[in-house]
Amino acid sequence: MSNEQLFLEYKKNPTIELRNKIVEDNYYIAETLAKKFVNRGVEYDDLLQVASFAIIKAAERFNVEAGNKFSTFATPTIIGEIKKYFRDKAYTIRIPRRYYEAYPAIKRVYEELLNKHGKVPTAKDIAKEIKYSEEEVIEILESSKNFNILSINEELDDDGFTRSDVLGTAEKGYIDVENSEIYQKALDSLNAMERKLIKLRYEENLSQKEVAENLGVSQMYVSRLERKIYQRLKLVLSEE
Amino acid sequence: MDFEDNVITLNMPVKKEYSQILRLTTAGAFNQAGFDINTVGDAKVVVSEVFNCLLNTDIVQFDIAFSIAIGKVIMEFKTYDDDDVLRGANEFTRPLLEALVTKVEFNNKGKLILVVEAV
Numbered sequence: 212m213s214n215e216q217l218f219l220e221y222k223k224n225p226t227i228e229l230r231n232k233i234v235e236d237n238y239y240i241a242e243t244l245a246k247k248f249v250n251r252g253v254e255y256d257d258l259l260q261v262a263s264f265a266i267i268k269a270a271e272r273f274n275v276e277a278g279n280k281f282s283t284f285a286t287p288t289i290i291g292e293i294k295k296y297f298r299d300k301a302y303t304i305r306i307p308r309r310y311y312e313a314y315p316a317i318k319r320v321y322e323e324l325l326n327k328h329g330k331v332p333t334a335k336d337i338a339k340e341i342k343y344s345e346e347e348v349i350e351i352l353e354s355s356k357n358f359n360i361l362s363i364n365e366e367l368d369d370d371g372f373t374r375s376d377v378l379g380t381a382e383k384g385y386i387d388v389e390n391s392e393i394y395q396k397a398l399d400s401l402n403a404m405e406r407k408l409i410k411l412r413y414e415e416n417l418s419q420k421e422v423a424e425n426l427g428v429s430q431m432y433v434s435r436l437e438r439k440i441y442q443r444l445k446l447v448l449s450e451e
Numbered sequence: 452m453d454f455e456d457n458v459i460t461l462n463m464p465v466k467k468e469y470s471q472i473l474r475l476t477t478a479g480a481f482n483q484a485g486f487d488i489n490t491v492g493d494a495k496v497v498v499s500e501v502f503n504c505l506l507n508t509d510i511v512q513f514d515i516a517f518s519i520a521i522g523k524v525i526m527e528f529k530t531y532d533d534d535d536v537l538r539g540a541n542e543f544t545r546p547l548l549e550a551l552v553t554k555v556e557f558n559n560k561g562k563l564i565l566v567v568e569a570v
Contacts, residue, residue: 240543244543244547247496247499247500247547248492248496251489280542282543282546283542283545283546286543286546286547286550287546287549287550290547290550290551291550294489294493294550297489297492298489345471346471346474346475349471350475350478
């Protein structure tokens with residue numbers, strides 16, 4: 212049965228079996244597109260998995276009667292999902308992890324080759340020794356400039372003036388004042404009974420049972436009141 | 452940054468071994484325009500795809516020009532004898548290009564113009 216016939220049949224009879232048959236017959240689309248995005252910090256298997264889900268979605272949505280080929284319809288869907296995956300999972304990683312991890316190996320091979328042959332090796336020489344292409348070796352060496360960490364003890368001039376001398380620090384006192392103001396405002400929103408409960412529970416560290424005895428109420432009441440206070444404080448503090 | 456003074460043109464032989472030069476130049480151009488690492492990666496996929504199409508033909512030489520501005524790069528592929536740049540395209544090529552760049556333009560002289568613009 213041709214692809215078109217399969218889709219027409221699936222339209223009449225949308226069973227999982229037919230959908231799976233369509234996906235199997237067109238799986239090369241997912242494989243081809245996933246391969247185009249390798250070497251970008253995400254493993255091929257992960258890309259293929261994303262592409263596989265996308266081709267299932269595309270198969271379910273494709274309208275064969277619109278006259279387009281399935282590959283024309285599925286390609287943007289699959290690429291969209293792969294791009295979304297990169298954006299969501301890999302966006303914050305500015306340097307792909309495998310590049311970061313590869314740098315020490317490249318550096319080691321570089322030094323070995325330099326010592327062995329007495330001349331600076333090329334990217335091709337290094338690539339031959341490890342599992343990266345020439346292009347990747349060049350890119351890793353380029354990106355390595357971005358993962359060197361500066362030392363705060365590095366002297367910036369001859370007088371022993373270090374980087375730490377010019378770094379600011381957070382003044383704890385400001386935070387304490389700010390927190391105490393917010394805390395006071397939150398407590399002011401409670402009535403006398405509620406304030407007393409907070410004082411006994413969190414300043415004197417009494418158990419709910421002990422607080423209940425102290426206030427002459429049941430433990431159940433203390434528990435419920437505490438939950439109510441907690442919700443109110445959360446609201447007041449979130450407004451801050 | 453103005454396009455006028457920021458155009459890089461390569462005149463390249465259609466040989467597999469030069470795809471690295473094309474990809475690295477593309478990465479440099481997109482990086483210079485301020486694109487994030489994912490868009491730089493997408494741009495490399497795009498130029499590789501076009502280059503693969505050229506490899507499927509008997510075209511021996513082509514020009515590519517990168518016009519660079521902050522947040523925008525225009526890539527213009529042109530062959531000699533006005534051959535269609537995408538003559539060797541497969542079923543994925545056009546939808547792939549359309550999915551990865553902001554705008555795809557063809558002209559009747561075989562020139563392919565790809566525009567990538569920051570959202």
